Amino acid sequence: MVLSSQCIMQPKPKKMRIKVNGKLGKGVVPKDVVLYIISRLTAAGATGYFIEFAGEVFEQMSMEGRMTVCNMSIEMGARGGMIAPDETTFAYIKGREKAPNGEAWDKALAYWKTLKTDEGAAFDIEYEYNAADIEPMITYGTNPGMGMGITRHIPSAAEAGGSKASYEKSLNYMGFREQDEMLGKKVDYVFIGSCTNGRIEDFRAFASIVKGRKKADHVTAWIVPGSHIVEQQIKEEGILDILTAAGFQLRQPGCSACLAMNDDKIPAGKYAVSTSNRNFEGRQGPGARTLLASPLVAAAAAVTGVVTDPRSLMAE
Amino acid sequence: MAYDKFTILRSTAVPMPIENVDTDQIIPARFLKATERKGFGDNLFRDWRYEADGTPKKDFVLNNPIYSGKILVGGKNFGSGSSREHAAWAIYDYGFRCVVSSFFADIFKNNSLNIGILPVQISAGFLDKIFTAIEADPKTALEVNLEAQRITILSTGESESFEINGYKKHNLMNGYDDIDYLQSMKADIESFAAKSIY
Numbered sequence: 001m002v003l004s005s006q007c008i009m010q011p012k013p014k015k016m017r018i019k020v021n022g023k024l025g026k027g028v029v030p031k032d033v034v035l036y037i038i039s040r041l042t043a044a045g046a047t048g049y050f051i052e053f054a055g056e057v058f059e060q061m062s063m064e065g066r067m068t069v070c071n072m073s074i075e076m077g078a079r080g081g082m083i084a085p086d087e088t089t090f091a092y093i094k095g096r097e098k099a100p101n102g103e104a105w106d107k108a109l110a111y112w113k114t115l116k117t118d119e120g121a122a123f124d125i126e127y128e129y130n131a132a133d134i135e136p137m138i139t140y141g142t143n144p145g146m147g148m149g150i151t152r153h154i155p156s157a158a159e160a161g162g163s164k165a166s167y168e169k170s171l172n173y174m175g176f177r178e179q180d181e182m183l184g185k186k187v188d189y190v191f192i193g194s195c196t197n198g199r200i201e202d203f204r205a206f207a208s209i210v211k212g213r214k215k216a217d218h219v220t221a222w223i224v225p226g227s228h229i230v231e232q233q234i235k236e237e238g239i240l241d242i243l244t245a246a247g248f249q250l251r252q253p254g255c256s257a258c259l260a261m262n263d264d265k266i267p268a269g270k271y272a273v274s275t276s277n278r279n280f281e282g283r284q285g286p287g288a289r290t291l292l293a294s295p296l297v298a299a300a301a302a303v304t305g306v307v308t309d310p311r312s313l314m315a316e
Numbered sequence: 317m318a319y320d321k322f323t324i325l326r327s328t329a330v331p332m333p334i335e336n337v338d339t340d341q342i343i344p345a346r347f348l349k350a351t352e353r354k355g356f357g358d359n360l361f362r363d364w365r366y367e368a369d370g371t372p373k374k375d376f377v378l379n380n381p382i383y384s385g386k387i388l389v390g391g392k393n394f395g396s397g398s399s400r401e402h403a404a405w406a407i408y409d410y411g412f413r414c415v416v417s418s419f420f421a422d423i424f425k426n427n428s429l430n431i432g433i434l435p436v437q438i439s440a441g442f443l444d445k446i447f448t449a450i451e452a453d454p455k456t457a458l459e460v461n462l463e464a465q466r467i468t469i470l471s472t473g474e475s476e477s478f479e480i481n482g483y484k485k486h487n488l489m490n491g492y493d494d495i496d497y498l499q500s501m502k503a504d505i506e507s508f509a510a511k512s513i514y
Contacts, residue, residue: 005498007505011481043336044393047422077396079422111513143336143396163391166335259345259398268368280340280397282363 013079014048014124017117019055022131027311029205030065031197031275031294033057034072035137035147037129042162043145047077049124052117057131058083063092064201071196072277075144084116136310138182139279139292142170146279150297150309154180173281174289175269182291182307189272190221190302191284192295193251194258197275198226200233202295207242209299209313215247216305222264223248224256246303260285273301319432321491325414325460326470328385330377331450337390338397339424343406345398356402357409382454389416389446394435395424404428414460416467418443429484430493436460436467442476445469462489 002008018037038045051073058066066083073081090109093099100108135149148155156178157167171177192198192206203225215221223243225231231253234240240250257264258276260283266272268287275298279290293301296310303313347359365376372379388407394417395403404427407415413433418440420428425435438446449456449469459468462485468475480488487493498505 001494001498004495005502005505006509007498009494009498043396044419044421047393047419074399074423075397077393077421107513143338163335165333166391169334259340261345261348278338278340278397280338282344283340286344286363286368 010079013050015122016046016049016051016078017123017126018051018053019126019128020053020057020131020134021055021128022057023060024057024131024134027136027296027309027314028131028134029294029296030061030068032134032137033131034069034075035139035144035292035294036134036149037127038072038076038145039137039147040129041076041127041145043075043143044077045145046073049078050080050082051076051078052123053081053083054117055128059086061088062201063088064199067199068196068202072144075277085112086116136294136297137292138273138297138307139290140171140174140176140180140182141167142173142279142281144277144279144292146170147292148182150182150293150307152182154178154182183309185307186271187216187219187273187291187301187306188270189257189266189274190219190298191224191257191264191266191272191274191276192298193222193224193226193256194274194276195226195255196277197295198224198230198253200230200237202275203230203234203239204237205295206299207239209296209310210246210248210303211242213246213303213313215302219302219305221248221302222251222257224251224264225253227253248302257284259283260288266290273298273307319408319491319493320413322413322432322434322462322488324462325386325434326457327387327414328383328455329387329389329416329446329450329458330383330385330412331447332377332388332390333447335391336393336396339395339400339403340397342395342403343400345400348400348402350402353405354409356406357411360406360410383450386411386413387416387458387460388412388414389443389450392417392419392440392443394420395428396421399423399427401427401431404431404433408433416443416446416458416460429488432488432491434460434462434480434488436478438467438476438478442467442474445474 070081137147138150139147140154154176157164160167265285266288271289273291273293275295279292284290300308300310300313344362365378377383408431416436420435428435457470459470465477466475
């Protein structure tokens with residue numbers, strides 16, 4: 001469609017605003033914010049909508065963090081996720097290779113400043129959450145909405161809602177039971193990468209946890225930069241040295257284990273803590289068991305070999 | 317004409333009372349490297365359908381000869397997850413022309429419409445009725461009437477209406493797709509593109 005017409009046909013979507021107030025706690029990062037939101041809305045909760053993410057948490061978030069959040073809008077069914085442009089946005093764009101310059105920049109900037117939502121604009125539906133309620137997240141099931149705070153227990157079918165048979169099928173596939181704790185569960189693979197968390201800030205976060213520690217012996221770790229540019233930055237910033245000292249190696253930039261189209265497949269029955277965006281049955285390989293999480297949770301699992309709260313490995 | 321016109325379909329139906337059927341199940345990623353649409357039906361629900369060594373899984377509905385037909389009936393949020401258009405291709409290539417559910421994921425719904433599969437969205441109650449009817453009699457026949465926007469359980473006459481976007485309905489009834497429509501608007505598209513802001 002795009003190649004033949006330069007267009008995407010899109011009927012006007014319904015409008016959803018999701019506001020998250022307050023400041024994120026230690027060890028809580030944008031990936032946790034979006035996993036939290038999806039756990040509240042479910043995998044179908046935003047179907048037919050475009051979402052505007054608003055509130056202090058997003059105003060304070062870096063561009064890469066905003067990209068992580070918007071990337072997973074589809075996982076709650078929304079075709080689009082947006083965050084209003086602000087000084088953070090403009091600073092990110094200025095000076096980049098294809099950014100407008102000189103007079104064109106001034107024109108563009110003036111236009112971009114008009115793009116935020118008007119005061120009092122009406123949305124078809126709005127949700128509001130507090131940063132204080134968000135802890136490091138992890139998924140336990142077979143869709144991105146089946147996630148919870150890492151210190152919690154897997155809900156019962158009744159608590160989860162929806163079809164009991166489908167819920168049981170999901171837990172059965174994962175080899176988990178209702179009320180199980182996630183903390184302490186053995187991890188076989190760790191994957192950091194994907195379009196969701198394959199940017200330089202994600203690798204900085206990963207390195208901050210593994211620095212001075214060693215990869216757990218039984219864990220296979222795939223460290224996959226999102227692009228050659230990120231790979232280059234990882235080297236320039238000394239992150240590669242930190243990773244190497246801890247027993248990690250970089251792999252070729254690409255989608256890798258997110259969807260197992262190449263050889264980076266998780267074997268059947270094995271558990272992978274993954275910074276990607278989808279944990280469907282067989283997503284990372286037939287029989288693979290995916291636990292979606294942030295780069296901090298992935299790093300913590302990589303060095304301890306079990307599902308671990310990253311805050312327990314961070315300085316006060 | 318991009319695909320066969322859809323007017324009235326009378327057929328038995330294959331029941332899949334599973335919620336949140338995602339497109340990774342419908343067509344796993346490792347099959348997305350093919351460059352032709354033909355043959356995708358062989359890999360429809362591949363990992364639910366076959367063991368790793370290719371043996372059919374006895375318990376899976378597509379391997380059970382008592383169920384057949386051009387209609388697939390799925391639990392709510394059918395087609396969720398990845399946008400892969402190949403999911404709709406696999407369903408069409410296998411032989412289905414209609415998917416019935418109480419809720420469809422948005423992108424899958426559009427991909428289906430574009431290829432000539434009619435997604436029929438009905439109430440949770442009527443979906444239950446259909447599953448119950450098929451469970452009692454695997455040869456339960458359904459009639460899907462696009463013009464009247466009505467789906468009927470033929471043995472009992474119970475029916476329900478369904479919604480469909482007028483433009484999509486017109487396309488489906490005539491075998492057109494979005495590209496035909498967009499091509500007809502070329503001049504408008506070009507004049508809009510010429511009005512760049514910066």
